[in-house]
Amino acid sequence: MNMPKYDDLVKAWKSEKKQMIEQTSEDRIYRWNPDCMYKIYENTGKVITDNNPYVNLADIEEFDLVIENEPYPVAPPPMSKGKSKKKSRGAKFFGVMHKEITGDPMYYMKDQMISMERINNEAKGINIPEPNEEKEKDLFKLKKEIFEYAKSLGFASVGVTKVDRRYVSMGVDDEVIFDTMILLGYEMPKDVMEHYPNPKGELGAFGAYTGCARNVHKVADFIRLKGYDCRARGWDGSIKYPPHAVNAGLGNYSTYGVCVTPEAGTRLKYCSVLIDAELPLDQPKDFNIEEFCSRCRMCQKSCPSHSIPKEEKKYKGAIKRQTRFSTCLELMTTAKECLKCVRVCPFSMIGYDQCMESLPQYYMYNLEGDELNKEYLVSQKEGEHNE
Known part of the structure; x- marks a missing residue:
């Protein structure tokens, strides 16, 4: 077997690298890749995040470097399967929980598994529906129609922003083939949440995830009817939605790091559709969330597992409270989703307008x-x- 010359390998790599640099702007991002050392991607969402005061990046250079060296995992460590590839212990808890509350251990997971299979297949280029040949050329009209349709399906909060690839998990970059993201927030109904900590008949978080599963492809297929290619993305953590939701003007960060929206507080679970169209972007906005949260902090005070830090700290270049995933997910697993942070949140259970009226x-x-x-x-x- 003839081995290539070392100098030829170096020359080929330098040529490939030069081409990637020429195809991207200064906002490019470097990602390690087993096929070619690293790949370089355009990162159009970076400029939005970097200039968004409500995301609060204190040291952009540090954030860029940390994320480049240590990209987010696809799932938090407590939810990962590990080398054995066996079903996680948490999944066993969830099956029993679903059986006792709904009567069917697969009540929520059936639709989620079907949806994720389609998402994964489309990410690999399998069975992707063709968009209509006739395009809706008015992008403002297209955006309005998408929003109206999504909200008719039960998505309470909808917004448009650019993907910031620093919040895309390791190994997922090649699946994110379009830069424009439509954020879709599905609501956990207030009447369901009122039964916690002893949910009856339905679950809040799993119900909202299943709402995403049942409806995200409907939004994607609606977009294809309007003549545009797109890809549905799920709720599995492969894209970190809170900063994108803040960038899309849906709300501001809560004390425990999710996005608080005027429509539903923190009673939302997100999915998205990536679209091959330059839709008009929504802008970040100050909703005065922190002014209220600074007087409240009930989520931090009430967290049974003490997973929410009392004070903000610099973490990976951002000023934030970093929730402890392991203890949080333990209670989600062993305390029927827990969701105490949601149940004690005035934005979630009383309403945004009343919270704002209480401010000076x-x-x-x-x-x-x-x-x-x-x-x-x-x-x-x-x-x-x-x-």
Whole structure:
């Protein structure tokens, strides 16, 4: 067997690397790849995250380097199968839990497994429906129609942003073939959540994940009817949705790191559709979430497993509270999903408007308009002192 010359291998790699650099901008991202040392991808969502004050990257250079060296895993370690490839112990708990609450151990998993099989097949190029030859050329109209259709299926929060590949899990990059993301947040019904910690007949989190499973392909097929190629993406953690939801203007971070939305608080589970179209992007927005959360922190105070840190810290270049996955997922498994953080959240169970009405008027300035009105601020502050 003739081996190639070392210099020829080096020359081929340098040529391949040069081509990847020429095809990407300064916002490129480097990803380790067993086939060619690393691949270089365009990262169009980076500029949105880097300039979004509500994501709060304190050290962008550090964040970039840490993520490049240690990309997010596909699933948190407690949910990984390990070398044996056996079903995780948590999955056994879930099957029994589902049987006792719904009467069927596969009540939620049937639809989720069917949906994930289709997602995985389409990611490999298998059985992808062809888009309609006639395209809807008005992208503003297309976006409006997609939003209306998605909401008719039960998605409470819908937004558009660019994929930030720093939040794409290791080994998934080649599946993310389009850069425009439609975020789809499926609601955990409030009347279901009111029965916790002893859910009756239905489960909140698994119910919402199953809502994603049943409906994400309907949204994707609707988009194909409008003439655009797209790919449905699931709820498995391969794309980290909280920062994308904040980038899409759906809400702001909660104390425990998920996105709080005006529509449902934290009672949402996400999936997405990646579309081959430059849809108009939604913009990040300050919803005054932190002003309320700073006076509350009931999720942190009430967490039975103490998985939510009391204070923010710098973590991978971002200022945030990093939830402890292992103890959180343990209670999700052994305490019927737990969800105490959701149940005690006023945004989730009382409502955004009532939470905002409880804030002093001084803190409402950014809900009155896009620009800071100093005269308004001064008058409101003086009014508080005179009361």
